[in-house]
Amino acid sequence: MSNLGITPQSESFSEWYNDLVVKADMADHSAVRGCMVIKPHGYAIWELMQRALDDMFKDSGHVNAYFPLFVPKSFLSREAAHVEGFAKECAVVTHYRLINDPDGVGVVVDPEAKLEEELIIRPTSETVIWNTYKKWIQSYRDLPILINQWANVVRWEMRTRLFLRTAEFLWQEGHTAHATYGEAEEEALLILDIYRRFAEEWMAVPVLTGVKSENEKFAGADHTYCIEAMVQDRRCVQAGTSHHLGQNFAKAFDVKFQSQEGKEEYVYATSWGVSTRLIGTLIMAHSDDRGLILPPRLAPIQVVFVPIGRDEETRTKTYACADRLADALRHLSWHGSRIRTKVDKRDKESPGFKFNDWELRGACLRVEIGPRDLEAGTCVVVRRDLGEKVTVPLDGFAAHAEAELASMQGALLERARGFRDAHTYRIDNWAEFQALFTGEGSGGFAVAHWDGTAETEEKIAELTKATIRCIPMTPLAPGDDEPGTCVLTGKPSARRVVFAKAY
RNA sequence: CGGGAUGUGGCUCAGCUUGGUAGAGCGCUGCGUUCGGGACGCAGAGGUCGGAGGUUCAAAUCCUCUCAUCCCGACCA
Incomplete structure (x- = not known):
């Protein structure tokens, strides 16, 4: 069994990671330095993450909204500590029009079309949002505001890696406004716990929760909470942050409210986010030299069927059998959603190729159905993290598959926890x-x-x-x-x- | 932003030292045989050699500049 051209972890963890992301069809480098194309297989994981997190945010009283991509430069001058944290990595829009190059082919920036005030492409949205909240907040009755947005942001990083650090990335950013310090503190901790639960229950990645030191905290925050994960090269990934912003942004943007007692006070704030970096963390936490290992709850394909048949007649039968089993699974609800299946009917690829291909792509369970199985009324099931072939009767298949998914979800978390504790x-x-x-x-x-x-x-x-x-x-x-x-x-x-x- | 390396069909790379008709493997297309751990045969398609200048009768090859990517540092989710 070859490793399919993926550099082994033992040889170079970072090359292993790069090879895997590209070969497993998760993402590609783009024409623009530091940016990436998230391919369908990678984006499917992001969609599953979004859905899970979005549900948790909504369940805890948050709503979604959308704020603009562009930030007037003057906004960033308002909060000194905040701008210092981002100034070095901001992309700036200076013009709004192109014209045909008068000296040749192609287009050039029209020097006449210079913006009076440059626009910064958001590295994060605190300033735009607080400029808006000023208009929304007059009274304690307007509070709290519990808004989240799903968006892209740009930080002009010098050194990038797919998913872990790219110039543009996708994330969610929550921005809340509260009447008291205590209420904001409660919010920051609530979100921290959502992040912890998501990491453990969905990603099967155990995390430490804690406070950042002054050096490491978010510029502009009073204090920063974080979840921190260990991945297989024993390094640490900051997987999510939740900031108590105190009254820093309220003061910078002059956002005051009248309290129940009639007193005028500055609003307290939080902000919190997780990004597509979670996908990088997920990959580095579980996967091996053969490809992706994904926790069932976030795997785009949970069960893949590989029907085998050398002649048309056998093929018809094994295909039908696989379709029947897949259909049965799709009607089962596991953790509130249908089991995600695929019957691999590509007739130009050999079974052996498909086995390797689905291991690379991180399907949790692979089910082989061949002529021998048809005769015996069985199928062969292989769990991605264990790799052993187990013969299972067709009768109890659905229950078996469901149990294996549940067991794999737990096993990955336990394995990751054991690894972390051992180091x-x-x-x-x-x-x-x-x-x-x-x-x-x-x-x-x-x-x-x-x-x-x-x-x-x-x-x-x-x-x-x-x-x-x-x-x-x-x-x-x-x-x-x-x-x-x-x-x-x-x-x-x-x-x-x-x-x-x-x- | 410093140090190093690399840019040649979709991918991995050879050719460059010593200038002279652009190559291989994989992949791709078609047909046939295959099918329980990356199958095989035959026939095909596909490249302004990263870009721009320069030297030369002639540049993938030599020179200058530029762009991009990867690795290592400084900075960061």
Whole structure:
């Protein structure tokens, strides 16, 4: 069995990832640097993610809206910390018209068509939205506002990777307005918990929840909550963030409301988002050298049938059998949606080719139906994460398939959790800390004491490339939240924090 | 934005040193045989050699510039 031209993980994790994304037909590089084409197979995963998250947002009282792509430059000057965080990576629109090149062929920018005020392509929408909220909010009766939008944003990144960091990406951004600090805090934590549940229950990716250090928090936030996942090269991915913005944007955009007591106060805000980066995280968390391994709840194809027959007559029978089984599955509801199936009737491809192809594309269960099965009244079922062929009677097939999907969903989460826990270390001396982040096959989560200063954080990053991923919400192990001494400086530390190399 | 590498049919690459009619494998199209872990035969189609200048009788090949991609750093969801 070949690896189908995918660089093995053991040889180079990053090449493995690049090969896989392209060969599994998820995405392609585009004509524009740093941008990508999300192909149907990759987009199908995004659609499933969107649907799940959108339901959770709606269930918790949020509504969707849409705000414009363009941000007047002046908006970005309003909140100093915020603009500093994004200024270096903004795309700017300066003109609004092209003309035929007077000196030759093609078109050139019309110098006459210069915009009076340049427009920034949104790197995030806080400023546009808060400029709007100012018009919407007068009284405490207008609050809270709980709006989400699904959109694209642009951050002009120097170094990009498909799904993990692209110049343009798709995401959702929630923007809420509240009367009190406490209510905004509750909102930020509510969303954080939605993100955690989505990661674990849908993506089968266990995540740490925590607070970002001052260095790592969102520019413009009072504080930032995050979910952090470990992937198979033991590096850490920030998979989602939820910000308590305090009154920063309300002050920058002068958004006040009259309280029940008649007092004028600034509004409290949150913002929160997850992006197509989740797809990259999903791939890196579970997949192997043979291709994608997707958790059933997010797999575009959950059960694929490969009917086998060397002659027309056998083929007719195996096709009919596969259609019948697929149809039965489609009428079953699993986690609230129909089971997604496919009967692979491509007659130019051999069964062996199809086996490899569907492993590459991450179908969860593959069902082989050949002449031998027809005689015996069975089919052969192979689960993508286990790879073993199991002969199953046609009679109990649907129940078997459903049980296997459920079991696979759980198994992936457990495996990922086991992997993460096996690479999470409590480290109390500097030599050990450095050793963890040095050399081949190194890495993981270092749960260590830190003296709380930005200088120490930066020094550690400089020496090891590891950064503080989060200050956990709850201790990962008993004692983690007790005082100790900083792993680098030996100064007092209030509690342990999590260090890792990050994407 | 620095350092390195690479741009030649859809894909992977050879040809470039030493200038002289653009090649291979895979894929693609047609027909036939195949079909339980990437099948085979025969016949076909497909390329302004990333782009622009220059040198030359002649440029994929030499020179200059430019664009893009990948890897490694600095920056970031």
